[in-house]
Amino acid sequence: DAGVIQSPRHEVTEMGQEVTLRCKPISGHDYLFWYRQTMMRGLELLIYFNNNVPIDDSGMPEDRFSAKMPNASFSTLKIQPSEPRDSAVYFCASSPTGGVNQPQHFGDGTRLSIL
């Protein structure tokens, strides 16, 4: 079975550029999560969706960050304009319905470096 697929795996770009991270959740999963992992702050939940609708975006750091889920099989996390402090590994995860005891399945992440 295909897991959560994220692209690109690595992204290096200059400060001020727009960055778009992509995620394809596991088919049939109706929850999708975006996380950011840094040495200083660990793993932080940015936003999550249920049935393509954003449920909680309180973890999104600022207006430069936006996330969309136009359909059940695709989501994007966009940073515009990007800043060096956005450098991190960004993970997407998905889980099926049924309560929080349903485990989240993680993609391999996108390592983002903003120069």
Added chain:
Amino acid sequence: AQSVTQPDIHITVSEGASLELRCNYSYGATPYLFWYVQSPGQGLQLLLKYFSGDTLVQGIKGFEAEFKRSQSSFNLRKPSVHWSDAAEYFCAVGSGAARQLTFGSGTQLTVLP
């Protein structure tokens, strides 16, 4: 608010030795508890979970964890560590109402030959 503490940032054990990784949580109701493992360059993989029933749960790769409500702990154990177990381990707590997981800061495991 829920929180998770993993007091050990880094643990080193010899191959074949036993392992215990500590996790303490703070949560007002019955917690949903998880252990994940992250290998370099990869995402997190679920090792095991607890949400009710038997307080000793078995997971993949020979891991187990014990939920102790009186100590607010959910420690991960393995009787004999293999070199391939070297990775970072994360404990997480989830609430029943929300879908959010709160992760600990992780414990990096090094396995000596």
